[in-house]
Amino acid sequence: MKLIFEKTELVRAVNTVQKAVSVRTTMEILQCILIDAKGSSIFFAGNDLDLGIQTGVTGEIVEKGAVALNAKTFSELVKKLPEDQITFEVNENNLCHLTCDKKSFEIPGLSADEFSYLPEIEKENSVTLSQNALKDIINQTIFSLSVNDVNVMMTGELFEIKEGNLKVVALDSHRISIRNIPVDEKDRNIKVVIPGKSLKEISGILESDTEKEVHIYFSERHVLFEFDDTRVVSRLLEGNYFNVNQMISNDHATQIVLNRKQLIDSIDILMVLIQESDKRPVIMDIKDNVMDIYVKTGKGYGIESVDIKKTGADIKIGFNPKFIIEALKVIEDEEVTISFVNPKSPCFIKDDEDTYLYLILPVNFTED
């Protein structure tokens, strides 16, 4: 095999597929990037068996072939090569010869036959949205997932398509994050749970400033994201997702409207007084048109009075400040509405249009 690349294209391709290369494995082939130029075009791929990424690569095919190369070595080399043409030759023993300007490298590779190519996904059930919108909707929910929970379903996000709406849900045992977005698929109902790890990597390669489309295809065990010249296939989580609707109520005893950024700032500085270990809550003391938000710990006491518009009863309620901040940070509205039932029940941050809903459980507290 002999290929010729420009450095920038090589760096883009390696950065893209590397996100699906396993870092913690003893199986050498899982640490590899596939370089395939067996046909009339070149593609690179990474596949850790949970997630596979494949991307077309612009380059000249002087001689066809394929090889699997250690991803770490290959990507580090490629990034440090000068901005120049890179010649890539592989012999029958899978030894890869890389040359660029006066630099020359020989890297041992593995046979491409050992590599697990991405599974083919039938392109039947699909929705299309902008890369932009998909990236947003992932980032606006993914922080609520459990990373290593005994309950596997808490490590994935529900993607539910029904009546022209895509609903994305992420939850752990303290909170639920929901986003809704209209999509073109009106006839079919689709309901899958996609591993959070896959979504995180996909979000990392989606462009944020583009209206370019991404097509999502669903099969029984996999989901395929197709955009630009890139295909991402993720395994789905198997099992029943939580009945989220039953956890959400529209009743409330108190509702406040307030400036989102100001609330973030207020909570953010109060968190200075909270140590990881003591897990003291931030307390919201809500009265007419003013909310005292405060915290008291061994480090000190901090308080701020925040202007609010209130309807309903007074309430004093405590929260893990991290959960409130994380939800507020992914909302774009200038003002947010928060609804409360009582100090033992979750609060809801949601908009009138049902674009987003963030449910957060309160924390019990005693005051001295």
Next chain:
Amino acid sequence: MKLIFEKTELVRAVNTVQKAVSVRTTMEILQCILIDAKGSSIFFAGNDLDLGIQTGVTGEIVEKGAVALNAKTFSELVKKLPEDQITFEVNENNLCHLTCDKKSFEIPGLSADEFSYLPEIEKENSVTLSQNALKDIINQTIFSLSVNDVNVMMTGELFEIKEGNLKVVALDSHRISIRNIPVDEKDRNIKVVIPGKSLKEISGILESDTEKEVHIYFSERHVLFEFDDTRVVSRLLEGNYFNVNQMISNDHATQIVLNRKQLIDSIDILMVLIQESDKRPVIMDIKDNVMDIYVKTGKGYGIESVDIKKTGADIKIGFNPKFIIEALKVIEDEEVTISFVNPKSPCFIKDDEDTYLYLILPVNFTED
């Protein structure tokens, strides 16, 4: 005590003195910043007993006093406060009341009497140089120090003033870095060893783009750096420094002149193939007008031919690439001269004016 500050000044002052506050200590007072407004002006101080930093702070004294406050809590709060006036009141129990806009905090403090004020240093033996030059000379040598060596003298830098010249030396068991700079002190000979940790912190608060002066005063056990409105006192290391002159020879069998940046790039990319664990050297194979620089490890083989101007014999010699790179990176010359004696003896990177000298021991290697 009651003081009024602007946020930006408070942040600057806290950032400056915090570098001398101990992070790993169980003694509460050593974790504190002193806020002193007992006289007609305000100063902040930190002192971990090895290093003490004190800086004058602009602010209004409404009522005189002093207090010691937990540095971590205080600095984190101050940085997150809005850009506004900050009122700082301390009661007789050392409880500090901080208010800014609508935010209000109460932080328990300690009595200023418990704080170790900086020692007074007699201002007899002194040299003056620009902040700029001092910062450079520290950064151009400090990387050669041992961080936690059994040989304590390897954790400090020699500052030797003789005949109008300041010579700074840092070394570990593999290399020596020397910088020379002219200074105004012509009459006295001074020779002290300053802990690397102190120099690192001092370098961090010196301004790099200023010709403003720093005055350095030496006493038997301490060194005082005075600049702007800041005083930094460091304990000196006690003991005899190494006889560096005896390690340096002017003889050489081979000398090469080559482009510094190109050599950095060549070595940098070869390091991709070297794993921390296997410590393989980079090998320089020096012939007339060309040097092959290469490395061979389990990850692969890399080579580059670099143009050189050579005088003397051919030589093949191996080095820890990190040591060569670190020295090359702090040299500003476009071309460097490297001298070799034989494959078992150190190489020297130095300029004709004796501004710098970097000695690096080679690494033995076998080739298969």
